[in-house]
Amino acid sequence: MITFPSDLNLGPIAPALVVVVTGILVMLADLFLFRAEDRHNTVWVALGGLIVAFLVTLGLWGQVSGGPITAIGGLAILDRFALFLDLILILVTAIVMLLSAEYLVEQNIEHAEFYTLILFSVSGMMLMGASADLMTLWVSFETFSIALYVLAAYARPKVESEEAGLKYFFLGAFSAGFFLYGIAMTYGATGTTRLMGIAQFIQANAATISANNMLYVGLGLILVGLGFKVALVPFHQWTPDVYEGAPTAVTAFMATATKAAGFAALLRVLFLAFPQLSGAWSTILALLAVLTMIGGNVIALSQRNIKRMLAYSSIAHAGYILIAIVAGGAQAVSAAMFYILAYALMTLGAFAVVIALNRGGAEVVNFEDYAGLIQRRPGLTHALAVFMFALTGFPPLAGFVGKWYIFDLAVRNGWAWLAVVGTLASVISAGYYLYIVVLMYMRPAPDNAPDLGGAQGTAGLAVALTLIGTVLLGIFASPIFNLAQSALLAAR
């Protein structure tokens, strides 16, 4: 006789379920509700579903005050960490949809499947944050990746986009192979795939654990797999090509949501399953953080395409977030999550300006196109300048506060040298972020400058929202940080 686990309780993963159902509803609405010329209305169905998911997440927030709730027989876990990630992802996705609505029409690639794929991808990311088992982690990892492979190639038959999709697919699947092999070895070494179970095994066998090579190799391979996804140097080679070739709206989504989900998974795995081995992984990750910050920022200096520049910038910011994980301690999770939120707003804002400047399918991505922008589009110029200052880390914007929390944490937990490297890397980053600002304000526009779009419609709304978010997150940082603080991992 088949017996179901008594706690087969789907309530805790409700936000992800709402998102999946919305994805299906978008497809159905496209098929039955809207005629071809009204197809753009599907975005409102998708946004409506996100609002429901937002309300559900808020509703669950109060319920988990007494500690984490397990779901689906212990495969998933609901705590404030997962819910905080859900809130970030819902916000990011909503802004990406506002960005996409007109962009897709202009690029002539508007199909309702776009929103469906984004929603399916987000559901995978949400489940990643709610994983309590390597099995859930693996399936959600692939759920969001496979949807993203398609999205990267969405502008086909544009060769650049197809190539971006293919490169992302091959390197993503390659890294998934390492990730999976790492899970298999961890399972072999500990006999369980439960994150808590792994931690208990390590605790129970503390004396002999340093001789358990298979466990260390497994952990290393898991780190390689997740390192690919969040684009740590030396696993970053795919990032600039994929970011450049993919449609800009998809790039904005990849740069922010994937990073949030990837780091959430890293935090889950390292702090829930391997906290006792922190001596081993923090050294490796510190090295990766240095490589990532220096490598990302230095290569970004030589870029002349804003999408590639933002790709290297996203690599560099992954390095800063990694510092929080290395430093560890009670505030590591909140510092990392706060930075992810700040980074997401700033980067989405920069991409929103790039998308708003699009006109009639030609993308405005070369640095020369930004020369003298102040005379042509003053509003968008000021907005982009704010995002560039925020990404550099100027006070009082979001990027400064995020870096402050992370570097402060590093200094207090004995990783002062890492904070110094991070500060130096931020100084290097000023070289390319501020170069754009100089171009926009101080250089004359070239004679053959391309036609530009303006800040009207939903893309303009997205610019305004991210701008307000970037400024407010900088000024009113402490309430949000306290919210992130209460999103601490359950096990700690």
Added chain:
Amino acid sequence: MDVPIQYYGLLSALLFSMGVAGVLLRRNIIIVFMSIELMFNAANLLFVAFARHQNGLDGQVFVFFVMTVAAAEVAVGLALVMALFRSKQTTDVDDASTLKG
């Protein structure tokens, strides 16, 4: 007579290395594809071997998930290869170099 677990581990490691080498060295997209599948199946073998060794079921259940995911991945991957083949008439990874880097 039971085959010792080490043999399975060795075979699986060999398969995995072949897969990695195939991805890194071969230039034909389809071969690269097969190499990635080899990496997945090396992990599957490890899961099943350990599940048997430990008398548990987790590993075997995991293999079903891996196979499902791999099937979905193949569907998407082949579609992407087809799309690029239509544009460029090639299955050589070196020809996919419109994007510098």
